Structure formats: structure tokens, C-alpha cells
Amino acid sequence: MPAEHVSPSSSTAFQEELLRRARARRASVPVDAPGTAAAAVGERAPLSHAQHRMWLMERLGGTGDSYAVPFATRVRGALDLAALEAALTGLVARHSALRVRFREEAEAVEPYRQTPYQETLPAPERIALPVVRCEPAEAAELLAREARRPFDLAAGALPRALVLRHGERDHTVLVVFHHITIDGGSLETVATELAALYSAATSGGPAVLPGTPPQYLDHARREHAGAGGHEPGLRHWAERLAGAAPVSLPGPARGTSTGSVAVSRSLPASLPAELRELGTRHGATLFTVALAAAFASLHRLTGTDDLVIGVAGTHRRGSAMRGLVGLCVNTLPVRVDLGGDPAFATLLGRVREALLDAQHHGDVPFDLILGRLGAAARGGDGTGLVRVTADLPGEPVALRLPGTSGEYVDVPASTAKFDLSFCLLEGGPLDGGGLPAALVQYAGPALDEETGIALAEAHAAVLTSVAADPALPLSALPSVARPEEARSAHPAESVLRSHPQVAEAAVVAPPGGGPVLAYAVPCGVSAPPPAELRARLRTRLPSAQLPAAVMLLDAMPRTSDGSLDRAALPGLTGLPADASGPRAEAVTEGFRVLLGRTPEPDDDFFALGGHSLVAVQLAERLRAELRLPLTGLDILQARTPREISALLDAREAERTAAEAAKAAAPVSGRRRREGAVLVTGATGGVGAFVLRELAARGRPVLALARPESAHLLHGVGDGVEVVEGDLTDLDGLRAAVREADAVVHAACTFTRHEVDLAAMAAMTEAWRSGPFVFVSSVDAYGRPDAGEVAEGAPSVEPLSPYGRAKRDAEAMLLAVAGRGGRGGASALRAPLVWGPHERFRDQLRWGATGLLYQAAAEGRELAVPRRPGPAGRDWYGAPWVHAVALARAVAAALDAPVHGVANTVSGEVSWWDLATELVALTGGSGRVVESGSVHRDLDHVWRYRADRLAGALAPLPGEDWRTALAATAGAAGR
Template identity: 60%
Template sequence: MATDTHPSSAALQEELLRRARARRSARPAEPAPAARDQGPTQLSHAQRRMWLMDRLGQGGSLYSVPFATRLRGPLDLAALGTALTTLVQRHEILRTRYGQHGDEPFQETLPAPDAFVVPVVDAVGDGVAALAEEARRPFDLAAGPLPRALALRHGPQDHTVLLTFHHISIDGGSLETVAAELAELYAAAVGGTPCGLTRPPQYADFAVREHAAAGRLDEGLAHWTRRLSGAVPLRLPRPARPAADLTARPAAVHSTPLDEQVLPALRELGLRHRATLFTVALAAAFAALHRFTGEDDLVIGCAGTHREGAAMRDLVGLCVNTLPIRVDLSGDPEFGALVDRVRDALLEAQQYRDVPFDLVLERLGAAARDADGTPLVRVTADVLGEPTALRLPGLAAEPVDVPLGEAKFDLSFGLSDTGRPTGLVQYGRAALDDAAGERLADGFAGLLAAVAVDPELRLSRLPGGPPALPAADIPPTDGHPAEVLLRAHPLVADAAVPAPAGGPLLAYAVLRGTGGPSPVELRSHLRAGLSRELVPAAVTLLDAMPRTADGTLDPARLPGAPAVPAPSGVRADAVTAAFTALLGRAPGPDDDFFVLGGHSLIAVQLAERLRTGLKLPLTGLDVMEHRTPRAIAALLDTRETERERLAAATGTPAARTRRTREGTVLVTGGTGGVGAFVLRELAARGRPVLALSRPESAHLIAGEGVEVVEGDLTDLDGLRAAVGRADAVIHAACTFTRPEVDVAAMAAMVGSWNRGPFVFVSSVDAYGRPTGPRVAEESAPEQPLSAYGQAKLDCEQLLMRAAGTGGRGGASVVRSPIVWGPHDRLRDQLRWGATGLLYQAALAGEPMDLPRPGTAGHDWYGAPWVHAAALARAVTDCLATPVHGVANAVSGHVGWPELAAELKRLLGSDSEIRLVDRVHPDLDHRWHYGSGRLATALDERPGEDLHSVLDAMTGSAGR
């Protein structure tokens, strides 16, 4: 236990309160926000943690924040879309992207969207599955995780509205602000009146202030270092045989209703001990964990907040921090005395709540992590109040829980303070099996009920206890007889007796629970069942058996194992060099990453360096779990073997030189709607593909014949290297909102292009706004050009100037209009722009206002479109037959009345189509584009007509 002691005394509490008041009064007044440069800024500590989790490979849906409300009544979806548009415009954090410059991340505000459309889908059953599927869709932090909206229609006046945020941009306190502002903005939109909301504080200003105050953290860091000295991550009785299909963080929840009198009794108990209900619930969590594990020295995490002062009022952003509460439960105290200990520890922790927990972990180093890299806080506790709901005027609102099925921590205790009180326990199924989790939940609920009646009960008399130990279910093994006998022991989860390498015979065991036989008892057990020569000289207990990626024992990582020669070879040398470069000293083969000073960011950097240099998959989590150069090198050796095995099975060369395979095509934008169809077309033609993708998206495009290379448009070195490996390029990626990035990326790619054809998927926006109604291929651009159109034109000119020089092949610029097709990314057309405007109006049964012919002096209004499959055929044809210039890819032209009528028919809508004497900006299109050069590839195939593609898109969108 730490040197700090916690006597339960009123005097200590008064002293802690006095210190807290003194610290608060000593703080300088919050400065007025300085004029912040609108360019990239640093991340706050909390944002940095979220960014690191994403880069480590713990992204996915783990940090999605779903916010769902069942709304009954006449919901105005257009007004809700207007309210959301204004909300995102008001709060920069809701339209912020997260990039990386060198080793450091940054945040950058994106332009506000012109319109935010709420898609509507019909509910199937209760709709929970659809809500969970939408909430689990991952965010792309580098692109800017805009909030997502979805309306689930149960009936004409019955909807569930789901807003999904990424945790990097929002916390629980922010949801209250978001809900309140949306209610006001919605009321203003419905009534057609201005909204009186004042300009809110911006989160980037908070991040700037936080960094400016970093020098004040030294005292707090010193405190936490002393307070947590000697604390170790809690050992939970992990499942001996986790199910094969479980990922790292699948969650289970057990809830137990409590008697109505429990909460009032717990509040009264808190009053007697000058403690809040949360403090009492936290004490109950400590007691339940003590009963379950038998441990006296425990750490439980709780959420702290930075929301303090006027500058933080109405701030939307991530303002939370983890407070590690450490309590000594020794001496079998009464529960009331435990409440005193927890109260004092909590008050003390609150004094230093502004110290980011990540910095504390870095200061503590390896001592604060388990063998698998898991940090000190594995258990949390909270009191759960009434969930936030979106309460719109004129509608009845009911909050809806959207389960994501993932656990951020191994174990979480909760006490519900709404309706009928409930005790809850959530756990990761990789941390506890269901039987143990259910026993712990029942013990926690029983403990709450017991102390509500008699708070003088000592811990030893409280409900709960260690999990029941299952009978041995380990299949027979052909290992050493001592290993077989150890595995058969009912209290042993795993065992190993490696063949001796010139030394004594040694045994290793992992127990099922935290209590169990000692090494001496296990050796006595072996001596009773084996002849003398088969009994190991010693039995060593381990938290986990060290194993390689394929599950076999890793003898080099066993304590007491004879010295093993240092690993050698290209991969081992690369690992040692990366450790040396990033940690500042050359490591031994078995030196621990965290002992050497490593932490989360360095793990990310080390993984990126090795992944890039060796072209093998490796994540920051791999580094944190394997920890030593020997273990990481062995993991990389295993992955190289797996790649060679796969190459032998598929006939693909594993050892790659400058080129992957003869004729390889580099494709950018493969995870987008256009790029996905290009990949399908190339696969159908048997062309090998090198696909550029960020690591978090690689699984979306990996497949037979496709080699994924890590990178994006901001990684210029990665782009150059990828182009250098390919025999042809199809550049289909685009940022849409960052023209300077698009142009820089094209310049880098053209600079490294030295052979074969290059096809660029451009846009008809590069023509600008021609004066005539018909536009021939390669017509000169006419002003004004949008920033997007100008960037496309700049990229085209870079490409065409380089074509045919220095061994380069022919260049083709394929300008496309609106792209339609059955793909998730292309269905965004149903949310934005002209298609989205008309689709949403038809879906809601609202009037569809179209410009009357002749308005503003123009007779025709509509837009060209192309089916994604036809565009992919045209682009792929350009590899064999470059156009050496500009060609248009157009499947047809559609007038707004025709499109509106088709959407009405497909949706069964009763919307009125009205011709008006004005032009909505999204409908201000009036040009026909010629497309003679690619006519053959663009010939319509079955399912590519206007009706079929719209039917596929709207039908797949969930009508």
C-alpha cells in the first residue's frame, strides 16, 4: 500500500476540505480566451487519449457515443436537420479532424456543412438491432468525425432519433448541452423564428488553456506517484477457455433489481458519514471486489471532470479524466468505516483531478501495467442517473438505450438511481466468464441490500465471495507427466513443463482464481503422483502463460529459463533499432518496453516504424502486449511465416521487391464508393492491385489479389513509395473539403510516376459554370470555379504536364458527375446535395420545389449522372487505351421533375411537386455533358438504368 494513510476521522476530512478551498482560491482567474489561430492546434490530454486508442487499434465502435430518443408526435425532420446543421456550425469540435504532424497529433476545424439531412428508415421489430448497427459503424478521425443522424420510423408519428458521436468530441456533460440546444434550435426552425442562443465557448480554446497551464501539474504528478506507488493491476479470474469467437472486449451485463427502500437507506447512511450516495456505492464496489478476490489493496477508477468556471459553461467537448481511487480494506472493518476510508480517498483524489491519468501512468512506468500491457485501472464504478433525452417541443420523449456490446474496462459496477433501484455489473467476457460475472453481480446487489439494513456488518460477513471453481476441462495433452497432472488440478487454469536445456526441470502454473494452492502445495501434489525423477525442482506461479501468436509456449519468456541467445536477423535488428531510436538506449533482448520508459504514444510510433519498414502488420497494442524485443521479433517472424503460407496457398509471391506483381495497379480511394467499384472491376479482369488505405480501414478492401499498403493523401512519402511500386495508377481518392491536400497529393504521386498509365478520376466541376447549355469534352473551364473544381483542374494539369515524359505512360482524366450505385458511401447522396434535398422531401411527404423552366434565363434544370459500375469500366479501360487527355463519364442526364417523380414513385410518397420561380442552390445545374470517348464502356448494362440504380440505393437505405 502507498505510504499515505487514511484514518477515518472528521479532522482529516476537514483538513482535506480546507486544502481544496485553499487550492481553489489560489488559482488565478480564468483568462479570457485569447484570439486563437484558426489553424491546427494541439489536442487536449483527454483527446490525445482517444486518438491514441484509435491509433493503437482500439478504435472501432468502442468509443462511439450513441444518443437515442423515442419521439412520439408530429416530428418535423426538416426542422431537425436545420437544428443539427446549426448545432454543428456553432460547435467547432463537432466538425474537427485529427491529423498527425511528425510524431504529434493535431486537431483542425473543418468548414461547416451547408445542410445536415436526417435519413429515415423503417423500423424492423423494435429497431434496436438497426440502431446498434448504425452506432457501431466506425468513425474516421483523420477525415473529421461529423455526428451521424438516423431516424427510425415506427409509425407516422412515432420515430426513434439516433445521433452518434465519437467520444473524442463529446462527453456526458456535453450531451446535456447538445440536447438543450437542439430543442431550442428545433423550435426556432419549426416556428421560422431566429434563435437567441449566444456564441458558445469552443473546445480548442480549452485545449490551448490546458497546455498553457501544464506547468501547474508537477505537484499533482508527484502526489499521484506517491499515492499509487506499489499498486498493481488487479488479477481477475479470467476464463480458462475463452470462446474462440470472442474479440478482446465483448461485454456482458448482469442487473439485479433492489428493494425500493435500499436507496433511501443508503442515502441516510451517507448522511451519517458525511458522504454522497456515490461514495457509498463506491464503497460497496470496493467491498464486493474484496469479497470476490480476497485482495485488501484495491484501485477502482471513477470519472472526474474539468468543467469548472464560466469558461466551461455550455462547452461541448471531452472534459473527463480518470481518477484512480486506492483504498486499504485490511483489518475486516465495518462497512460504515469503509465508507469513511473511501470518502477520504475520494476527497483527496478530487484535489488533483486535473492531472491527466495518462501522465500518471507514464510516470509510474511498467509497475502500473500487467504482463499484457493492461494499465492500473481495470475496474470502475458509478451511480447511474436519468439518461439524457432529446426533448423537442410538441413531442413525447423517451430515452432509448443502444447497446454496443463492448466493454471499455474489464469490470464496472453501477447503481441505478432511476425508477426502481438496480445493481449492475458489466464485464468483458475476456476478463470473466459468465458464471463468475453472474456471481459477482448477485454478490454486489446482495451487499447493497445488506448494508442498507445493517451498515455495521464487517466485510467478512457481507454477501459475495470468490467465484465457484469449475472442474478441470482441459483436454489431455502429450506433454510432460508433471504438466498433465498440473492441468488436471481443479484450481489450475494452465500449466507448462518445458524440456530442460541443460538445467533443472521447472514447472509453471496459472491459477484459476486469486486464491489457491501455493507453489509448495502444487509440488507436493506432483510428488504424490509421480516418481521422483519426474517431479520438477520448483513450481512457479504466473499471471499468464507466455505464448506466441499461434498459441504455443514461448520458453524464452519464462522466469528462470536458461539464457537464450539474442534473436538475430532482419526483423530482430529492426526491432532493436526501433527501440533504440525511440527510447534513447539500446535494449537487451528481454528488456521490458515500459521499464525502458515506453508509453502509449511510443508504442504507436514503434509499431508504425516497424510496420512501414518491414511491410508486416503490427499495432501499438501488439507492442504493449509483447513488450520485449525478443517477443516482438518473434511475433513479426510468425506473421512473416503466415504471409509466406498464404502466398504459397494463393500462388502469390511473398517476397516482394520493387513491384508486387507484374502489371500491378495502384488504386487510391478503394474504401470509397467509386474506388470500391474500381477494385471489383480490376478483380474481374484479373489485375493485381496495390490498394492505398489507412490501417483502420484496411479490412474493408483486403482480399484475394489485393495487397493493402498503408497511407492516405496526407502521407506524401507513403504516396511516393506506393506509386514507385506500381505499373499503373488509378487515383480515385479525394478529400472533398481540403483542396490543398488534393493538389499536394497529386504532385507527390506525379513526381514518383515513372512508368505505365495513370488514370485520374476528376469531376465535371472542373468545367466551372459554362455559359452554354452543352459542354463538350475538354472544353475550357469557365469562371467561377468552386475551390473543389479548381483543385480538380490543378491536379489534372499536373498530371497532363508529366504524361509521356521520363518513361511515363499515357494519362487519362475521367471527369464524372453525380455517381450513383448500391454502396454505403454512395448512399450519402441521399443525404446531401440535390439528390438528398429531393429524396428527404419525398420521404417526409413535404413539397418538392423545383425551378420553373426559364427561371433565371435558363430552360433546362437537372444533372448528369453515372452508374458507379459504368464509371469503373471506363476508368479501367483507360489503363489499356489511355485517352491522353480529358474524357467525360456520363451514363445519362436527368431533369429535376423526372428525378422528383421517380423518387416519389419509389418511396410511395404523396409529396407535391411544385414549379417555382427560384432556384435552390443545390438544384442550380443546367448543363448536358458529352461523353463520346468512353461511350463503349459506358453502355448501359442490366440494372444500370436510372430506375434500377435509384431503387437499389433507396431500397438498400432501409425503406
């Protein structure tokens, strides 16, 4: 059983039962099952050339975690930890490369005397699977810390694992390998076989796997035996690289850092397709085009004509090596002459020929090439021939365990393998997807931060320029500039800009004095947590240079001339001059109790050690003490005692005004009548419209809300009574359901799926009569095979975690409907909801529509799928529903339950029409273009039938999609 780092159970019987189940599961996947390699314990083999080079680097020291291969996945769903442990143990037993140690003995018998060798260790009885509870915001540091733990190759390079438990159905699984035992090409095999072994462990049946896989020790022996056949290739490489020298990089101007730094810049969504088309016209692949752009950018940085860039090769050849787990990578040095100021198209031809030549001789191990070149392969300062590399990463691999969904998690290394690397990311930064990006990664001693940032910006500009005009000569391409403005900027700006998910940054001080504040604009829609940015600043700057807070913005405010509009930055104005009064005292005391330090008014929550869990605790403490609405997100956004106090003062004023209006209204008395409807999520977007609809129909309503939010419901309509409770108060939910004669469940946490499911379980348990309407989501359909989706059609994987939670909640409801006196149930699957409510503003900030809205607001190009045509899809677009129409559909389902699933779709809008309208609404200058390569969230080809509630959903005047979108955009802008 995995060892969980949580409070142990006090029940011995319970622990014994868990142990019995774990042993039973391990027994269901024996290590000697069919397909398991029978490698003899103590079997020895020479190191492959790639292993030998890595072993030497480890012996030299200073590699840090650059040779760790962290394989991390965010797993949502019912994760069986014992089955995962059994699967990992079975995987290591199946592949001997994962259970070897590396030794060198003077007393060893030939051929291993004074020569490093690898030796097979016994298959372990179990690979430990420790479990640590943590908030998602804390995961990055824990994953990085585990990846940084060194391996002892002499003792054995067994992989190690860690599971971070964020919730009952939410985990991050990390397996860390040493690179000497595995490469990127092996991870797909690892993921596939772990899924098969996991399935076998959960079902008790045999694992469905291919036969005995090829073993890496055999590959190493074959490579060692065939070393003499590389002589022709070595002669070729010696001639090809004669006179080549390591590229001279600028080096840091100041503040040398020893770590690895990555800087990315977003690219137009259509750019990869344009570059691919450029390559097709010149007989080159997209990788070759990206490599040529790397050569061009390196030339513009260094001014050197004779350059060598390394690219990744592989020794995997033929079907015999399919399924091989081990290190089969090889570095190919590509040498290109950039002299004569060629056009980019000409350079592309030179790079193509040089790359083909390198690949033709790619069977020669790189360490043999270096050995043949000798001292000529190094510069005068000892630097190696290949200091710079280029890559075009594919789709990252994630675990796909049965019954769960998996999302790749990036665990960046703190040290770099090479001094400088260029990457073209088709799907955006590896940890978030989004727009394509140009990424530059460098070792601290190779460049300073200003140059690294300028290089990333120049490389992005080079890629864009050559796509538009490949006839441009190198001299006309963007150069690596270091503007005076960047040199005089606050040091924190450079640190923030160097983050791969940050597009822009600014650091300013309030005009009247006060703490310095930092602002960051994320690349695309993926935003690093402010705590992560604060941690980055703390590790690179002295405390005197740390901003008081880091705020995330959709875009930097600009004046008419394009310069930064400092007066429009949030937080610089409107703060109280002091932080006194009962609410300020309560905030200060909350900081002191929960963070252990008495804060100054402008101390930042994160700088004092705060994180998301403490933010929730602080909000709950203040909410209970002051009886004002406050959430953990409010704490994370306000950050300082002064700003939190100001926010609470504003909400106190709102409540006072609402209570005064209520007191002035005629007293109608309590009117609890038969047919009272409980509405959850009453202060949310959907719930607010449902309340209005039911009140207009004269239905008595019990509106579930926290006590401190009750004033937000004043004035909705007669007959609306507030019931205290929320989704985490299961007893309160049960009591509220028992008071009602009908239920409308419109509340959702969106991200805490275990809370949503527990709430539904509690409500269905207490439900005893009347109809029950659940506002679900079309995400529960997943990705259907057909373009037209009927109501209640089966779900098709992959489902998002949100869609899976909605589907599972529906199943709970429909399973008990009509039993024990219960009425009919309706699961109303809603798409994108538009309407004039602030809660809908996020519809235009995130997801597929967020990509288009933000591009329109920033005046960027909006790339959408090609419109219907003979060679394309029938349709691409977004289903939507007006909030008012959705409320009518809810009321209709109360009167006449659908006894199952119904879709609530007002209509569909094509991506082209939506993008065009967003440009008009925002007044932007962006251009809408059709592309064959767009973000995967825009690959939406499904139309949802909405027959059962068609009458209620029929649009009334003013409910067309353009009007609804404009109302939502207005709410988003407030």
C-alpha cells in the first residue's frame, strides 16, 4: 500500500484491510507474468556510447538535475494508488534498463576491468509510492524538489515516484527517471504499459501487453560490438567539422546565474501552418524551417557566419527496437555557412542539405566524433563544440489511466544541458497549451537576462518575418537589441519577463509614494500563479528590490502613443491613506494568527508565507467575524492588509445600502407556500436569472446563500427567502432540500470536483419529493463521433475533468429519480452562457472564446478554422445559450420534468462570425484569418439537438447572439 504522509488511521482493522487489498492487487500483476523480461540478476553489459558520455558528466559533477527525467501528470478521477504502485513495480520488472547500477572495478574480470559497466539488479518487490497532501499551488515546488534529488548510479538508478494529493479525485503523479536509463522516445512506451498494468491491477485480470520487449542491455552489447564499423562515418565527420569552433556567446554582463532560464514569446496561431507551407514550397519539413530560423537568430546574436547547432538524433531503427525502454539518443552537429548575407530561402536550402547529411551519418555516436576531433572539438576556454541546440517538441506524454483523465505537467530543470536552446512550440508553453510560442532556454553563465529576453523577442520576430517574406536577407531580419529602456528598468521586470509564461511586465511605484508594485501579462490564457512569480523574484533579487505584490493583467494599459499608462494600473490609486478601524484590525489579526507575523499595511500576503490554503482560512475567519462576503480568491487578488480592508469597507457599504432599501420597502411577511423551490448558486450567474424567472412566475423560492451574501439577493422579487449554506456544508444542504418541494441545483465550484460530487450525493440523499433540475454542461458529452449530438447521447472520451464531474453528478441524480416518492429529474446540459451578469465575464477570458476575445482586445490576429467547404468540416463554432432562455428552460423542467437529459442550446455561432463580432465589440484592429492549424479548443464541430425544451429556448426579441454577446462583453469590461 502506498505510504501516505497524512494522519494515520486509528483503526488497526482498517489498516489491515487496506494492506490485504494492496497485496491482492500486487498479486494480480506478478512480475513473472507473460511479457516480463527474464533478465538474470547480476547480468552485465558495457555502457552504450550515450550512457558513457552521461556517466562521465555525472562523475565530473555539476550536472544538477539536468539529467533527471521527471514524468508528471495531473490525474483527475478515482485513482487507485495500490494499483498504480503495482503497475510501476511491474514496469520496472519488465524492463531491465530501469533496474541497473553502474560500476567500475579494477578487480573485475575482462572485459570490464577498469571500464564502466551496467549490472542488472533484482526486480524490486515494490516501488514505493509516497503520497503527500498539498494544495495545487504548492505542487510546482514539491515536484521540482523531488526532481532535484540526486541519483546514486553506483547503487542503482531505479525510478522513484511521488503522488501529490490535492483532493479525493485530484492527484499529481510524478515518476522521476535518470536520463541514463531512459529517453523521451521511451516515455510513450512507459505511459502505455503503465496504463495496461494499472488496468490489470484494478480488474484482477492479465495485463494486455506485447510479448517480451527488447532489452537495452542487448542494444548496448550490439553497439559495443559494432564500434569498429564506424570508421567511414568518423572520417566523414572529421572532414565535415574540420575547423569548426564552438560559438562564442555574449556571456552575462552582470549578475551571473548558474541556473537554467527559459523565455517564451507568443506567436500568431496561424504561424506554424504558414511555416509548414513555407517548408513545403522549398522541400523542407517544419523542423528544418525552425532550425534555419535558429541559425538566423544565432547569427544575428553573434555576427558569426560559421555556426554549429546540435539536433537530437536516435539510434532506434526498425521494428525490432519498438517498445525498447532505454537511452537511444544521439547528438547530431549541424554545421552551416551563413556567409554572403543570403536570403532566408537560400539559408533554408543550406540548412536542409546540412541536416540531411548529418542524418545520413547519424549512426555514429557523438562521443566517438568528439574523440576523433580531440582538442579541435573544444574552444580555447574548454567549451564544447555543441553549445547551442534546436528542437521542435512534439505533444507531451501524459498518463492515461483507465477511469481517469490525465493532463501533462511540466517540471522544468533548474540546470541546463546546453548553453543555449531554441524551440518552436506549436501548442504554446509545455505546461499550459495555448498559442504557439518561440522559446529560448539558456544557462545563466551564457547570457544575461536582458540579452535572453531580447533574443527570445528577436527569435519570435524572425519566425514571423520569414513566414511573411522568405526572400528577406539575413541582414534585414530582426537583430538582438538591448534597448536603453530595458537597461534602466527595475530589476524585477527582467526577472518577470524571463518567465516562459509571461509576455509583458512592469514595475512601478505609486505617485504619492508607497510600496513598489509589479504587473505581469501572461502569454495566451495560461497564467502562472502570483505566488510562483513572487518565489521567482525572491530567488533572484535582494529583499530591498522585491515588489510588494505581483498582479496579473489581461493587457498592459496604454496611452494613445502606445506607452504604458501608469495611472490606469490597478492598486496605484484608491487605497486608504491608513489601515485603521475594526475591519482593518480584524485583517491584521488574521494575518498575525495564520501567518505568525504582524504585518505592515502594505506587506504582501505571499511575501509573508501565504498560499492558497491560508487564503481560504483567512477569508473564512474574516467572513465569520465581520459577516461580510469574502473568498480566498479575494485574498489572493487584494494581497495586502490595506487592500483587503478597503475591499471589506466597500462591501460593508454595499450591505448597508441594501439593508436600508429593504427596511424602506413594505413589509410583506413570510410567505412560505406549497411548491417552494430551493435554488442553489442563487448569487451566481445562472442562479440569478433563475431567481428572477421564478419570482416573475410567483413561485416561492428558497435561495441558498452564505449569510454574508444575503444582501446581494435583495430586490430580486417577492417570495425569495434566503437559506444559509453552501456546497461544503453537507448537513445544511440536506436540511435545505428537505424544506423544499422542488430543487434547482445551479451551483458549481468548477475546479473542486470532489466538492461538487459530494454536494450532489448529499442533496439526492435528502431529496424525497417533487422535481429536481440540475444545470449540467455539454462538456459531459466529451468528443462525440458524430457532428450532430442528440440529447442524452453517450459520453465519448476524452472528457475534461469538469465534464466528467458533471456526467457523474447527473448519474447520481438520475439513478434515484422517481424512487421513494421522488419526482422527475432533469439534467439540463448547458453550453456557453451569455448574459448581462458579471459572473459571465470569465466566459470571455478563458477557454476557446477567451483566445479570440483577448486577441481582439489586444488588436492581434484572430486565427479561426476554415469555413465549411468540400474538403473541410461541415461546421466549426460554439454552442451558446442566453441566460434568460436557460432560466426559462429551468422553469419549464420544473413544471414538466424531462426524466433524463435535455440540452439547453439557444443556437450555435461559427468561430468566424464570433471572431468578427468580437473585433467590432472591442474596437480592436485585429484581423480575422482562416487557418488549417488552430488551437485545439477551436476544433469544435458538434451541434447539439435541443428538442425537449425547444419552446422555452425559442429566442424572444433582444435575445439574438450578438445582443447577448455585447451584454456579456459589457459585464466583462466592468
